[in-house]
Amino acid sequence: MTHDPVTPIMIKFTMPPLEKIGWTDDQVYLSLENRMKCDEGLCCHCNVGPTLVCKDGPVFTRSQVRQLPVEY
Numbered sequence: 001m002t003h004d005p006v007t008p009i010m011i012k013f014t015m016p017p018l019e020k021i022g023w024t025d026d027q028v029y030l031s032l033e034n035r036m037k038c039d040e041g042l043c044c045h046c047n048v049g050p051t052l053v054c055k056d057g058p059v060f061t062r063s064q065v066r067q068l069p070v071e072y
């Protein structure tokens with residue numbers, strides 16, 4: 001299992017079987033909306049590095065999530 005600091009734990013355990021049947025990181029979508037508070041781009045509670053989840057997402061491919069800086 002590879003290091004992926006922002007992927008929720010359930011996804012970490014779901015990915016190995018999906019990878020085994022050939023799914024790629026571009027085929028897996030994750031929602032990071034649990035980080036959001038105002039949903040208006042005002043509070044910066046949802047930032048992961050320079051990315052505002054409420055403005056740039058909240059849904060990202062797993063490939064995109066892997067590009068985000070370590071936040072947890």
Ligand code: FES
Nearest residue numbers: 037039041044054
């Ligand atoms: S939820 Fe407040 S800035 Fe994104």
